[in-house]
Amino acid sequence: MLFRYKGFDKSGKKVKGTVTASSVEEAGQKLRTLSIYYEFLAPTKEFSLEAFSKRQMPGELLATFSKELSSYLNSGMTILTAIRLLENQHEGEKKYVSFLNSVKTMIDEGKSLYHALNTQKVYALPEFYLQSLNIAGQSGKMVEVLTNMANFFSAQNKVKSQVKAAMIYPAAIFIIAIIIIGFLLVSVVPKITQIFEDTDQVLPKITQIVVGASDFLIAHYLMILLLLISFVIVLKILYTKVYTFHKIVDGLLLKIPLVGELIQNHELGRFSYILSLMLGSGVAYTQAVQLSKDTFSNYVLKELFNKAAAKVVEGNKLSNSLQLIKGKKLKRNFMQSLALGEESSEVGSVLNNISHLYAEENDEKIKILLSHP
Numbered sequence: 001m002l003f004r005y006k007g008f009d010k011s012g013k014k015v016k017g018t019v020t021a022s023s024v025e026e027a028g029q030k031l032r033t034l035s036i037y038y039e040f041l042a043p044t045k046e047f048s049l050e051a052f053s054k055r056q057m058p059g060e061l062l063a064t065f066s067k068e069l070s071s072y073l074n075s076g077m078t079i080l081t082a083i084r085l086l087e088n089q090h091e092g093e094k095k096y097v098s099f100l101n102s103v104k105t106m107i108d109e110g111k112s113l114y115h116a117l118n119t120q121k122v123y124a125l126p127e128f129y130l131q132s133l134n135i136a137g138q139s140g141k142m143v144e145v146l147t148n149m150a151n152f153f154s155a156q157n158k159v160k161s162q163v164k165a166a167m168i169y170p171a172a173i174f175i176i177a178i179i180i181i182g183f184l185l186v187s188v189v190p191k192i193t194q195i196f197e198d199t200d201q202v203l204p205k206i207t208q209i210v211v212g213a214s215d216f217l218i219a220h221y222l223m224i225l226l227l228l229i230s231f232v233i234v235l236k237i238l239y240t241k242v243y244t245f246h247k248i249v250d251g252l253l254l255k256i257p258l259v260g261e262l263i264q265n266h267e268l269g270r271f272s273y274i275l276s277l278m279l280g281s282g283v284a285y286t287q288a289v290q291l292s293k294d295t296f297s298n299y300v301l302k303e304l305f306n307k308a309a310a311k312v313v314e315g316n317k318l319s320n321s322l323q324l325i326k327g328k329k330l331k332r333n334f335m336q337s338l339a340l341g342e343e344s345s346e347v348g349s350v351l352n353n354i355s356h357l358y359a360e361e362n363d364e365k366i367k368i369l370l371s372h373p
Contacts, residue, residue, distance in 0.1 A: 003027040007038035028310055040303060041310070057123035059160075061096065063153035070146035080107050098122050112137050128274050128291040132281045139282045148277050155359065159266060162366045182217070189214040247299040254300060254328060262362055267301050268334050269358030272351035279348035286312055300328050317342050333357075 005027070006016040015036060019027050031038050057065075065086070072082035087100040099122035106116035114134040117125055129149060136145035193211050217224065238245040254260040274295050278288040293309045296302035304327045311321035319339035322330060334354060341350030 003041055003043050005031060005036070005038045006040040007031070007036050009037075010035040028313065038310075039307065041306065055124060057099075057125055059153045060157050062125070062129070063150050063157060066146045066153065067150035070143050070150060073146070074143045079113050080104065083107060095122060113142070127294060128278060131283060131287070131291050132278055135278075135282045141281060145277075145281050148280075152273060152277065156270070159359075159362065162363075185210070185214040185217050186221075190218070243299070247303065250299045250301075251328070254298065258365065262365055263298060264301070264331060265358040265362045267296055267298050268331065269355045269362070270295050271305070272334070272358070273355035276348040276350075276352035276355065285347070289318055304328055304330075 003019050004016070005019060006014075009015050019030050027041055028038065031041070068086055068089075069079075069082055072085060073079065077085070083100055083104045087097055087104060090096050090100070099120060102120040102122055103113075103116040106119065107113065111119075112134075114130060114137055117133065118130050132145050132149065133142070136142045189210060193214075196207075239249055240246070253263055271292055275288055275292040278291060279285065283291070289309050289312050293302070293305040296305060304322070304325060307325050307327075308318055308321035311324070312318050317339075319335060319342055322335065322338075337350050337354045338347070341347035344350075
């Protein structure tokens with residue numbers, strides 16, 4: 001696997017490049033051996049036909065798969081029998097059936113569920129999900145872990161639905177306002193202007209500006225529309241492909257009142273839940289932190305936890321590492337809870353509680369947004 005990095009060499013000079021390793025920990029170790037102190041380290045997105053066709057499994061489908069599989073295993077079925085039953089139940093869903101058939105074939109050959117899910121070519125699955133099932137298979141907690149994962153992805157889907165619903169009202173108001181302004185400029189303003197011209201009256205300066213905007217819109221509406229569409233497409237490409245631009249936008253979002261708090265609650269709550277879930281599944285703390293940090297979608301928070309996780313590998317506590325790193329200041333109750341959990345060796349239960357607290361906070365804030373006057 002190829003990793004990109006940015007950092008400083010032993011002379012303090014800025015360096016960047018790539019390093020080959022099987023994991024981010026191994027990549028970090030190789031860079032330290034070369035006396036390179038990295039501030040950014042992430043896997044590259046290598047293009048291949050397999051990677052192009054292998055898309056992330058939707059959260060809703062992953063929740064369904066986990067819930068149904070845990071239910072069948074809990075009733076005493078073997079994994080192979082449960083997968084066969086799932087395959088029969090979802091005959092109309094071609095891609096999902098292909099996924100289940102691939103998993104079934106490998107399990108029938110004697111492979112573990114983790115190995116089957118990790119090597120199938122239909123869907124890409126989250127690394128923390130795969131590692132949790134790997135540990136669960138070794139510790140005999142498969143049903144419990146699958147149930148918890150199903151609950152997690154169901155909760156994530158619920159949050160996404162709530163956010164989309166909350167955005168419909170302001171988006172609709174914005175679009176309607178644009179349409180009304182456009183209609184006034186194109187249809188109403190020219191008629192009013194004609195009345196003034198017929199009576200030979202001099203238009204006030206502000207009215208002249210509005211008339212000029214109206215004439216420009218009428219004459220160049222097609223070009224303006226194409227420019228707006230192009231602008232949106234360019235912004236989307238920059239946000240998707242350019243790391244620095246993505247990080248700047250994510251940083252600005254975190255500074256917006258209410259929106260920034262919603263994002264931070266969601267991101268920290270998800271990280272807390274996944275970390276507590278993995279610790280409960282038997283994953284070692286250092287490895288659990290390394291896997292859980294990849295759940296961040298906000299690049300500012302992701303970079304902060306990437307740096308902190310590198311320090312955890314070196315033997316530091318996560319709470320201390322986060323305090324030492326310059327960047328976005330995290331919520332005080334999160335930092336206090338994490339430090340308390342690490343001191344009392346109850347990180348899993350403490351972070352599980354904090355994740356539920358943030359979920360409840362966001363539910364209340366979203367309900368306020370949805371309660372339109």
